Amino acid sequence: MAVAVTPDHPAARSVSAQHFVRLKLRVLGNGFRGQARRIVLFVFGLLAGLWAGAGGFLLFAAPGMLDEPRYAMMAAAFGGGLLVFGWLVLPLVFFGVDETLDPARFALLPLSRRTLVTGLFAAALISVPALAALLAVSGLVLSAAALGGPVAALVALVGAAGGLLLCVAASRAVTSAFATMLRSRRVRDLAAVLLAVVAALFGPLQLAATAALRETDWDRLTGAATVVGWTPFGAPWTAAFDVVDGRAWAAPVKLLITAASVGLVLWWWSRSLESAMVGAASSGPAKARRGAPTGAVAEFFPRVVGRLRRDRFGALVARECRYWWRDARRRANLISIAVVGVFVPVMVNLGGGGFRMSSEEGFAATGDPSPILVGVSMLFVGVLASVTTANQFGFDGSAYAANVVAGVPGRLELRARMTAFSLYVVPLLAVVSVLIPVVLGEPGWIGMAGGTLLAAYGCGLAVNSFISVLASYSLPETSNPFAMNTGAGVARSLLVLLSMVVTAVAALPMVVAAAFLDGGWLWLVLPVGVAYGLGAALLGAYLAGDVLDRRQPELLATVTPRR
8 A cells, every 4th residue: 555655844944143144245246246336336435444443443542552541431432422423323314324135125024023133133234334343443452451451351342342233233223213204204394303403412512522622621521431431322332441440340230231222222123123114104195285276287286386387397396396305215315404504503603713804814713703614614504405416316216217208308307306406405594594693693694604505505506416417326225215225325425525525616716705705795695695506506407417418328227226
């Protein structure tokens, strides 16, 4: 009698963190095939990261080599705290995060939340920023070894590893949480307020640090370092130097604080990760505007552009306005502009000290606010406000094919994009140009501040029009607005630097002209600055539009994400 035999199937292997690490390395390797540009950017980013890490290593190791325990504690507390803070803030406002392994790709796989968080966390540690941070904090180990011997060095090594884990986990948790918030239109205002509050804190902190350094009160700095050392920002880095100072009991307590902080941050990340995998949050059905004209075409035009003509230019402006308001990635950049608009003028103008131009002494240092300093800060705000458009076609991705097929002229395209972006940014710049002179007690400088700011902004639009046509890059297809492809962070940094330098040079004549004016003549800068910026923007759209007409197919291929 024959008996059917069912072959035994091998048991499915459990998924561990190493599978995510291997998957990331495999994806990175495949992404570099035939992509010489991406390889060059990655190598450049690696070298820049190693250079930054080497600089941090020297700063952290110097107090130990000089046999200065007090300075070692301050370097560990303040330097380590700034490192953690940088990992929290910089991905939101500048670099973004590497999304080689997009969490949304794992939504349909039977993976537990714990497995997914552990795997993605392990994969996030395999990155150039993590390598640079590891190199930098290794200086703490050398410093602790020189001051306290092998025991202190061992504690410093454990603390540095825990601090690095905290940095990476915190950056992922914060970007994931804000990505979830910014996808929902109901809470975008709350996100803007939160980031504005964080930006407003920079001013008082910078004032306090400036005052402490000016008075050279090392006792005060030592006390502040002690306080920071008991927070998650400083606990992992200062534990070893407590051993050096004879407080060995404090080291395990601080390491416990670090471990608890890492666990808490990972738990927070796991809660927002599910929302990032599911997708965009629903905002509910749209409400009809009372008294608004009906019809498909009328409904397409937002209220802010309701008076535009119903032609091709008006349709492009209306589309871009909706994109900037509804797309989470673009909305994140608008919030970043708001942060910069608050942070830079406060830091530069309220930080104490300035200089004023006089015919007898030239540029004389004073304790009073200076119109030149205000003009320079406005120039910087205008430059940073316009740099968002350096990759404006990358926001569209493959959707830009609709404009290519429709044959939209390049000049019309760029003018429409400038108009839509300016409808959101220019009111903010106007508020900044009025607020800063009023706070400084110099309302007569409003014209100078506004003219310089708008001139820099207009020059930035012109410069970034060329950059966006010639050097755009693709963005990952993910719901996280802070995600970047591998190597794109380096490309973004280079484009930002190039745009800032060229724009600053183009707008510098306005600051130089304002330096030779005084009193009521400063109001003359406002109309001249508006005309200067507007003319620069229109000229940039005219010249870059011709280039865009010739490069539309190549540009579409560049900004289309690779699957």
